[in-house]
Amino acid sequence: MGNSLQVLPGTVALLALGAIARGGPLHGFQILRWIRDRSDGEFMLEEGALYPALHRMEKKGWLVANWAVSDKGRRAKFYRITAKGQRALKRESDGWARYVRAVERVVAEEG
């Protein structure tokens, strides 16, 4: 995985929110796997950084969490997206798309 993309700070939250929105209730490690699978292993992130992002979103009310037993029989903290979270996801991903387009325009002109 040496050539994986380094995830920009601030996008972890967006990635996680997207993962939870599509994947349903997930615990932390499942979120990471979801991101890795969907991105074909392109993203590499320091896994520990996921948790502060999750907890912040929980505090903002974008996510709710509850403890339940996982399919492997372990007690785990599962995160679910709220309606507020859905709205935030829409807003953030629109913002991301604009960001990407803007970057592309700049880079294209340079090139």
Add this chain to the structure above:
Amino acid sequence: MDLRREERTSEIEQEIRHHLQECAEHLAERGMDPKDAKAEAARRFGDVEAVRRELDQIRRKGRLRRILRMAFGSVWSDLRFTGRSYRRRPGFVIAVTLTLALGIGAATSIFSVLDAVLFRPLAYKDLDRWVEVYSGTPDRSRLSHDRVHFQGWEEAGASFLDAWVGFRWQSLVRIDGPQPESLRVTGVTPGTIGRLGIPLLMGRGFLPTDGRPGGTEVVIVTRPYWERMGSDPGIVGQTIHLETGLATVVGVLRGDVKFPDYGSPAELWMPIREDFTVGGRELRSVQGVWARLSPGVTIEQAQARADWASSLLQAETPVRSGWSIVLRPVGRHRTSGALRQALWVLAATVGLLLLIAAINAVNLILVRTTTRIREFSVRRSLGCSRTRLTRQLLVEGTVLGLGGAIGAVGLARLGVQNIGPILPSSLIWSSPHLIQVEGRTLAFSFAMALLVGAVLGLVPSLAGSRMKVLNSDRNEGETPRQRRVRRVLVVGQIAISLTLLATGGLLARSVTNLLAVDSGYDVGRVATMEFHLPASRYPSPPERLDFVRRIETRLEALPGVAGVAISNGSGFMASEVLQTEGGYTPEVQPRLIPHTSVGPDFIETLGLELLVGRGFDRTELAQASDVAIVDQDLANFLWADAAPVGRRFRAGDGRWLEVVGVVRELRMMGRDQSDGPYQILLPISEKDPDPSFDLKIRTTSDPSLVLPELRAQVTELDPWLSIHLRTAASALAEWEAEPRFLLLLTTLLATTAVALATVGLYGILAYTVRTREKELGVRIALGADRAGVMGLVFRDGLTMTTVGIAAGLGGALLASRLVESLLFEVGPRDPVALGSSVVLFLAIASAASSIPAFRATAIPPASTLRRD
């Protein structure tokens, strides 16, 4: 605080640990060596310590908002959960609700009395400008106001007081119903209703023309009486027939209006006319006079002017020396000091009762919490937060509290309704509002319910806060700390109820002493008949006397009647200075001196014991001579050991009265003689007898048996006359209503308290036996004898009882200071009252302890061993 931190940390810890486990497992599944997989997982995670710190910070910052959301987020689902869990345990719910209903109900009943008498503000227009006008001498602060002064002041005060109102309480008989009905009438000066802003449901208030002498008689009906008459919306304009003539209804009052300190709730209001009559009956005085300060005038300025005016009036029509006018803000004076003190003592008592009830409920809930530890632990393990559990408990407590309040309001309604008729008249008299369960009472009740509910919810959650998340399997009994808490609560209950019991004992002794006092006459063989002869039908003294003599003759002819005596114009000489002809004026003077004018045979009919001298002779009675019969106390007071017969004394500037006889004792106005220790009998005045008569009828057996026949005789003679007929015993009891009322209430409260405390004691012992079943079973299996096991439980109960009693005795000694002024010939530390309440309580507590003690001996040793 530490606990919450611990919890927070452990959640973070668990989440991180879970991640590392999952990751390592994932790597191992891909074929990595388990050891390497663990290290790789940690590497991928990054700085565990840094993440942990960051998470901790995030969670700490969000706590308040999270708690709020948790606290109010889904109360509805908590309610549903509560409903489900309570449906499974109806016994528990009923026990707690009943306990609370008793406690809150008692508190609510007393609150409704206290609120009406002391707290609820008066609702008059310009309340801050109205002052009560008192007049009096330094030793007696208050007198009623006669016509001369009332009308004199109106002129004298014109410059600083812009409006006046006066009240007088009256009784008139309505005679157009199926039978004569005695109505209570509030006489008011015209203009009172408008000036005070008293609201009317319909019709109008009294106009100045209503006060002119000779106009048509008008009445305003109070709401309760209007409703009793059938709530006729067209009542205005109709006439009713009173004993004094016809009267036209001009209005209906909207609310239940009653003036503070001026009488019972009335059925009718009528104008006090300029000639000082109400409904054709002449007034000797008005009872209350209020005046409104002119705008900009302070009460101090008004008082200064009043001092000047009263000195002028004094010069014109001299009254007693030192007489003056005193102005006080309306509503300042609400009850006598003694009554207010009694009310506060009651309030404190009921507060204690509520406390006992709450303690009992808390104990019941604690027991339930102990058995619910498994439930709570499982829910905690499943991720239910502590806030969430606390909220659940709060909701459960509040539901119980509200259930209790609903029961309480029912009980309070019942209580106030039943207490109403036995309330001492002084209380009703002084209250500015009707005593009833109304809006403020309900608000109080529900506030109590919420308060108690919060306590019920918080206590178990505090007790449960030591519960760890995953220790449900081991700990199903209570912790030593919980046991201690419950024990302290039960001891507290016992202490409080003993305090009440001992106070009740003191009051009971006091009333027993009071009843044992010799009233001086044959209470059990005398009936008393009071009536007022209306001037409209009995205008002249001969007509009044003739009517009374005819009644006397008829009654005497009845079988079962041994004799009839007439008395007339009973009353008190107030603020009169007694002195003897020898020039002796005792320094300490009685406040009031009861006196009665009596006809022939009064001494024989009542069964008075004549010590020296004789009764009044025919001439003295015919001429109303200046003679008197006094009781022994008064004779001793005036002449010490000298022979009183033939000596003369006088009251104030009155006539000199020659003592012709001395009776041993006479206490017609209450055996405690709180109104005045001396009694004077005078010969009845045949020239000008007072229109109010009081016939004493001596019977050969129980006087209550002949009451109907007595009434029938009077009705035959005058069907329109309203008479007040009762046995002498109940007439006497009315004078003693206050101590009897207090005794009744205290007995009720103490009984409730003792019952609750006994249940509490029984409950904790029964519960202890159940949780110690295993231990006790082992003891029995190992050969402990049953008496020993029984003693173990019994001693437990007795220890709590003894500690509680000791504390309760301390409380009782404190409480006795509060009731000291209400006690009659009993010391506040009366050993009999205190001792007997201790013995009584010990007996009850022993009975309560013996049942669980017996049950403990019946534990089969084998079965308890098998349970594990």
